[in-house]
Amino acid sequence: MLKLFIENHQFNTIKYHALQIVNACKSSISNDVIFAVKYSGLEKIKEQFRELSKYESELLERIIQIDSSESCEKFLNELEIFRKGIKKISEKELKKLFPKKRKINVPKYLLNSNDKISFFSWDDIGLKKRFLLYQLNGEYIGVEGTYSSTSHDSFCYFCRMKNKVNLVAFLSKAKSKNPDYYKIISQYICLDIEECNAQIKNLSHLENLLYKLLKNDL
Ligand SMILES: [Zn+2]
Numbered sequence: 736m737l738k739l740f741i742e743n744h745q746f747n748t749i750k751y752h753a754l755q756i757v758n759a760c761k762s763s764i765s766n767d768v769i770f771a772v773k774y775s776g777l778e779k780i781k782e783q784f785r786e787l788s789k790y791e792s793e794l795l796e797r798i799i800q801i802d803s804s805e806s807c808e809k810f811l812n813e814l815e816i817f818r819k820g821i822k823k824i825s826e827k828e829l830k831k832l833f834p835k836k837r838k839i840n841v842p843k844y845l846l847n848s849n850d851k852i853s854f855f856s857w858d859d860i861g862l863k864k865r866f867l868l869y870q871l872n873g874e875y876i877g878v879e880g881t882y883s884s885t886s887h888d889s890f891c892y893f894c895r896m897k898n899k900v901n902l903v904a905f906l907s908k909a910k911s912k913n914p915d916y917y918k919i920i921s922q923y924i925c926l927d928i929e930e931c932n933a934q935i936k937n938l939s940h941l942e943n944l945l946y947k948l949l950k951n952d953l
């Protein structure tokens with residue numbers, strides 16, 4: 736059976752470095768530079784995987800053969816079948832994550848999706864709320880935040896790319912000794928969630944924010 740071993744952020748990393756190689760090949764720079772871009776890219780890609788079989792490793796090493804947009808496209812297409820989708824979430828699981836919400840308007844596609852994304856997120860325009868679902872250590876957690884109505888071009892906290900972002904004030908789920916105390920963490924996040932998922936190459940910032948939101952205060 737085919738083993739799906741490439742997660743969304745790993746695929747984004749591979750794509751990023753594959754395109755870097757195409758750019759290096761297109762600019763008339765020396766072969767030494769192209770060689771360096773290829774091997775440092777491959778190294779950065781491999782760092783993203785905890786373990787790789789010989790076969791998986793060889794698949795990724797084909798990045799070295801890229802010398803044009805066409806060969807880049809072929810390389811990425813070949814990897815497409817090894818991409819892992821995100822675990823589906825049931826309506827029951829969702830209710831457990833947001834117990835106080837009488838009704839959460841979850842876009843239907845989310846529940847049926849097996850998308851190649853890193854996190855689920857959607858906006859409730861009426862409430863001006865953004866919801867986020869992420870599998871942290873194998874278990875789904877859900878957080879929500881209020882977003883600002885103004886947006887501007889800046890770096891997104893999750894994907895670290897310059898995009899149209901707005902400020903999202905996430906509310907902590909952690910318990911505090913003081914019931915009137917609410918911890919809020921605000922970050923600039925991409926307006927376009929699909930784009931953010933297509934660009935995120937490292938999950939550490941997203942996970943870091945979630946850990947902070949879940950951590951109990953003394
Ligand atoms: Zn983003």
